[in-house]
Amino acid sequence: GVGPALKERLAKCPGFRGNRVNENIKMENNKVVDTIDIEDMGDKGVFCRCWKSKKFPYCDGSHNKHNEDTGDNVGPLIVKKA
Ligand code: FES
Numbered sequence: 548g549v550g551p552a553l554k555e556r557l558a559k560c561p562g563f564r565g566n567r568v569n570e571n572i573k574m575e576n577n578k579v580v581d582t583i584d585i586e587d588m589g590d591k592g593v594f595c596r597c598w599k600s601k602k603f604p605y606c607d608g609s610h611n612k613h614n615e616d617t618g619d620n621v622g623p624l625i626v627k628k629a
Contacts, residue, residue: 556618569598585628594624 573579581604583592592605597619599609606623613619 572598572603588626588628591625591627594626596624597621 569579583604595603595606595610597610597613599613600607601609610621610623614621
């Protein structure tokens with residue numbers, strides 16, 4: 548489980564609600580799953596891993612504000628064609 552020090556840190560995070568990661572995206576779904584065809588991706592795809600992007604599943608840079616607000620260190624997954 549989560550130790551007391553981490554719990555205290557999490558409690559100070561403005562966005563922290565229980566154990567949720569996702570607070571905005573497709574909230575009506577039991578599970579958010581996205582499928583991207585490689586053919587539609589162009590030379591590279593930049594995918595959100597912070598769950599804050601307004602263009603989810605693509606990164607829109609929202610991770611920067613999230614990291615500033617929370618002390619987190621997350622960033623996108625970049626998938627490139629060779
Ligand atoms: Fe979520 Fe960039 S916006 S990783």
